[in-house]
Amino acid sequence: MSRELTGVLPELEVIRKDFPILSRTVSGGHPLVYLDSANTSQKPQVVIDTMVDHLERHNANVARAMHQLGAEASEAFEDARDKVAAFIKAPSRDEVVFTKNATEALNLVANTFAWAEGELSIGAGDEVLITEMEHHSNIVPWQLLTQRKGATLRWFGLTDDGRLDLSNIDELINERTKVVSLTWVSNMLGTINPVAEIARRAHEVGAIVVVDASQAAPQLPVDVVASGADLLAFTGHKVVGPTGIGVLWGRKSLLDQLPPFHGGGEMIETVTMERSTYAKAPHRFEAGTPPIVEAVGLGAAVDYLTHIGLENIHLHEQAITGYALEGLATIPGLTVLGPLDATQRGGAISFEIDGVHPHDIAQVLDARGVAVRAGHHCAKPAHARFGVQSSTRMSSYLYTTPAEIDALVEGLEYTRSYFKLD
Known part of the structure; x- marks a missing residue:
């Protein structure tokens, strides 16, 4: 054949x-x-070699150690953030949050919305909209959020040929819609969804748009601004990078409004026994020792894909x-x-x-x-x-x-x- x-x-x-x-x-x-x-x-091989070289020559913790190896590790880690920002055409490196995978990134978003106050808070009478073709990682977190907050979970159905049924988009995206979260490319059906079109409609009612780009980032040019997303997640191991590293991109103004997800080192400004104050994004969402060599490997991976x-x-x-x-x-x-x-x-x-x-x-x-x-x-x-x-x-x-x-x-x-x- x-x-x-x-x-x-x-x-x-x-x-x-x-x-x-x-x-x-x-x-x-x-x-x-x-x-x-x-x-x-x-x-x-370049990803493998880059990770091995980092472990052999530059291994240290980041943003903590006051010695040359610590400085080299920190520089390599932040260089990887710059490379990822360029890969997805993010306006600022401070909009790139490293997570352990896309699942954690999506859970971060759903949980911080559950804890948010003011205009980002979600409660009874509010609606979250997903689709019937989502990966479980973009279903279960929103089920948990809506169940805990008394909100309503709704979804776009599918046509017989495996596309989103948008015939009732004006009913599903309405003044009660707070979040629209959808996959860009289905991991099961292969369908490429009209993310920018749906985002435009969602923004007309003031909804936040979350995009799971785990299957899109490996095979489509990603421009986070042009996509219409407010928050976008993907995972390293599908873009010829290592496992154990994921990315959450978010508009800086939105990230700065969201509360922390995990508590611990490096996500704080100061800690007393009575209360803590928190760092600005992205570090607010990167508690503890991050996946350093994995981030360095991801930087090499996106360089490789960009070169091709x-x-x-x-x-x-x-x-x-x-x-x-x-x-x-x-x-x-x-x-x-x-x-x-x-x-x-x-x-x-x-x-x-x-x-x-x-x-x-x-x-x-x-x-x-x-x-x-x-x-x-x-x-x-x-x-x-x-x-x-x-x-x-x-x-x-x-x-x-x-x-x-x-x-x-x-x-x-x-x-x-x-x-x-x-």
């Missing part, structure tokens, strides 16, 4: 050599075909995704969940095959060296909307080749034969 694809990164083979894990074999000598990047991306160009990565993802959709369409009994237009979706494609459990599909593929994910992908409500408990998901990235998609399709053909579906 492999053919020449328009949009595929011309230096693809060079890029692949940057990722040492892609050269290994698995499952009885099969070459690794890694199609689980929506779960976690692989890491280029997010516009180029996006075109590559569209080309590979379109090729994958063509290949999946040749498999009898296979149904894709989500949009079928590669220009309207990201690189995660969830699907079912009649008569085969998703876990069995993943296991058979794994035996052939093809790594995919099976389950509900932390998106149970979206699966329920389409009447399925789980699905198999393939997800490509900047290092994915057409030949790897061919290996997936061949593996699925073998799966049908293995389970005697022909």
Whole structure:
């Protein structure tokens, strides 16, 4: 099936050599075909080397140690903040808060809104709006908030082709709406949502817009101001960075109004036995020793992606995704969940095959060296909307080749034969 694809990164083979894990074999000598990047991306050698160099030569705590190593660690940590700010086109480095992942970032937002006073406070009669395609990390925190505060949780439904149903947007976004929180790109359906359009409508009623960009940041150029977001979260391990590091961006004026999330070192101005006063953002939200080497690794990761160009990565993802959709369409009994237009979706494609459990599909593929994910992908409500408990998901990235998609399709053909579906 492999053919020449328009949009595929011309230096693809060079890029692949940057990722040492892609050269290994698995499952009885099969070459690794890694199609689980929506779960976690692989890491280029430069990220690995940068983290090792920091640990070997500059390891110390930040903003505490009054010696050269401490100064070097602090400089490296804050340089990473500068790099992330540039990556997402943030107006100020002080708008970038480091967290341990996007889940913590979203929980930070929901909890600080629960504790906020004045115009940011949420209570009985107020509404929080999410969508039916959210990752659990952008559902559960808002459920907890609205339950604790007596507010109402509402959501956009989904159309049959896996897009947001915006037919009742004027009903759902109204004068009672305090927060609209939604994913930019669905981790299950692949759908790219019209975030800026929804943000404009939300701002008309004075609502705060929170965007989960965990799947967008790896594959789309992100401009936080142009997106219309007031707060935006993503995670390092999906943008070829390490685990244990996430990002919360917020408008400075908004961050300065939010109360602290965690209490401890470095988030304070002064502490007495009676009361404490708090540092300004971003340090107000970074209590305790932060993930220092992880932040340094994330800085190297966004440098790497910036060098390749997010516009180029996006075109590559569209080309590979379109090729994958063509290949999946040749498999009898296979149904894709989500949009079928590669220009309207990201690189995660969830699907079912009649008569085969998703876990069995993943296991058979794994035996052939093809790594995919099976389950509900932390998106149970979206699966329920389409009447399925789980699905198999393939997800490509900047290092994915057409030949790897061919290996997936061949593996699925073998799966049908293995389970005697022909």
